[in-house]
Amino acid sequence: xxxxxxxxxxxxxxxxxxxxxxxxxxxxxxxxxxxxxxxxxxxxxxxxxxxxxxxxxxxxxxxxxxxxxxxxxxxxxxxxxxxxxxxxxxxxxxxxxxxxxxxxxxxxxxxxxxx
Amino acid sequence: xxxxxxxxxxxxxxxxxxxxxxxxxxxxxxxxxxxxxxxxxxxxxxxxxxxxxxxxxxxxxxxxxxxxxxxxxxxxxxxxxxxxxxxxxxxxxxxxxxxxxxxxxxxxxxxxxxxxxxxxxxxxxxxxxxxxxxxxxxxxxxxxxxxxxxxxxxxxxxxxxxxxxxxxxxxxxxxxxxxxxxxxxxxxxxxxxxxxxxxxxxxxxxxxxxxxxxxxxxxxxxxxxxxxxxxxxxxxxxx
Numbered sequence: 001x002x003x004x005x006x007x008x009x010x011x012x013x014x015x016x017x018x019x020x021x022x023x024x025x026x027x028x029x030x031x032x033x034x035x036x037x038x039x040x041x042x043x044x045x046x047x048x049x050x051x052x053x054x055x056x057x058x059x060x061x062x063x064x065x066x067x068x069x070x071x072x073x074x075x076x077x078x079x080x081x082x083x084x085x086x087x088x089x090x091x092x093x094x095x096x097x098x099x100x101x102x103x104x105x106x107x108x109x110x111x112x113x114x115x
Numbered sequence: 116x117x118x119x120x121x122x123x124x125x126x127x128x129x130x131x132x133x134x135x136x137x138x139x140x141x142x143x144x145x146x147x148x149x150x151x152x153x154x155x156x157x158x159x160x161x162x163x164x165x166x167x168x169x170x171x172x173x174x175x176x177x178x179x180x181x182x183x184x185x186x187x188x189x190x191x192x193x194x195x196x197x198x199x200x201x202x203x204x205x206x207x208x209x210x211x212x213x214x215x216x217x218x219x220x221x222x223x224x225x226x227x228x229x230x231x232x233x234x235x236x237x238x239x240x241x242x243x244x245x246x247x248x249x250x251x252x253x254x255x256x257x258x259x260x261x262x263x264x265x266x267x268x269x270x271x272x273x274x275x276x277x278x279x280x281x282x283x284x285x286x287x288x289x290x291x292x293x294x295x296x297x298x299x300x301x302x303x304x305x306x307x308x309x310x311x312x313x314x315x316x317x318x319x320x321x322x323x324x325x326x327x328x329x330x331x332x333x334x335x336x337x338x339x340x341x342x343x344x345x346x347x348x349x350x351x352x353x354x
Contacts, residue, residue, distance in 0.1 A: 008198050008201045008330075009194060009197075009198065010198065011195055011198055014194040014195060015191070017194075018187060018188070018190075018191035018194075021191075022184060025184060025187065028347075029180055029352065032348070032352035033354070035354045036354075040352075040353075044348035044349070045345075045348070047348070048344050048347075048348055051341075051344045052341045052345070055190060055340060055344070056337075056341070058194070059190055059191075059193070059333070059337045059340075060333070060334055060337045060338075061330070065135065066132060068136060069132070069139055072139045072140055072143055073143075075143065076139070076142060076143035076146040076147075077146060079143075079146070079147065079150075080146050080147070080150040080153070083150055083151075083154050084153065084154050087154050087157070088157060088158070088161070091158055091161065
């Protein structure tokens with residue numbers, strides 16, 4: 001019978017990760033003071049991504065996972081990235097009349113009618 | 116130890132990795148499930164930035180921040196539970212699982228408070244949505260959409276009210292309720308799931324050789340935490 005090779009993150013490492021996550025939470029709230037559309041969202045999403053990677057790598061024990069599992073983990077988020085990238089590649093390159101960063105559209109469908 | 120291995124697996128190690136890989140495949144489908152909403156959110160946030168800022172600034176930032184911390188704490192406790200199960204500590208495993216569940220319930224409680232506040236202030240998309248009820252946030256007075264015959268009259272009396280803008284803010288709240296609602300449903304499922312695992316842990320079902328349900332339940336819980344890690348800045352922190 002093969003030896004068990006499973007490992008899990010130690011309580012101390014988990015605690016360090018937890019503290020880091022709280023620090024990043026404070027950082028993201030403070031960073032929200034940046035009143036700039038592009039920089040603001042880049043900073044917010046970067047911090048969120050670091051938090052997600054910490055959780056995946058340590059809490060979800062992916063650092064002890066085999067190659068096949070890692071492949072599935074990475075591909076899950078890669079497909080999401082593809083979805084949003086290709087979607088926005090479409091919307092952001094449309095004719096200027098339809099460009100979504102343009103003036104506020106006036107063809108917004110009216111909100112739900114009362115029954 | 117061998118008694119725990121199903122006949123189609125070579126050994127406990129292979130069985131464990133099959134279970135975690137299976138869970139990750141499920142979580143990949145969950146990424147796609149939530150991903151559709153994130154994609155829709157991205158399109159409309161770029162399309163109506165002002166409305167999304169207005170909607171976001173009305174959300175309860177303190178409650179959202181506390182909730183994020185509560186959820187991170189619950190994930191930490193579940194990570195400890197997995198380690199305790201791995202170490203064969205029955206009481207500690209159960210205790211950490213219960214702690215994680217309690218934090219999950221606290222999250223849902225705070226979320227329910229936020230929801231009730233939004234319901235009270237007519238921020239739920241639908242016929243009763245209106246923005247002039249801004250008792251809590253003191254945002255700029257904006258439109259009231261009322262399709263009753265008095266609507267046109269109201270527009271004349273209050274030219275600053277803009278139904279188009281209000282429709283866009285309503286869209287933000289549509290994403291807010293759909294995304295946090297789907298997340299909350301996942302939290303409720305997670306609480307039930309961890310509850311079952313906690314009972315099994317208390318009964319001594321797990322050991323150093325077999326703790327797969329704790330690990331797999333933990334994976335689900337951490338995933339739900341990750342979804343919130345992205346929802347929080349995208350919904351609460353738009354400037």
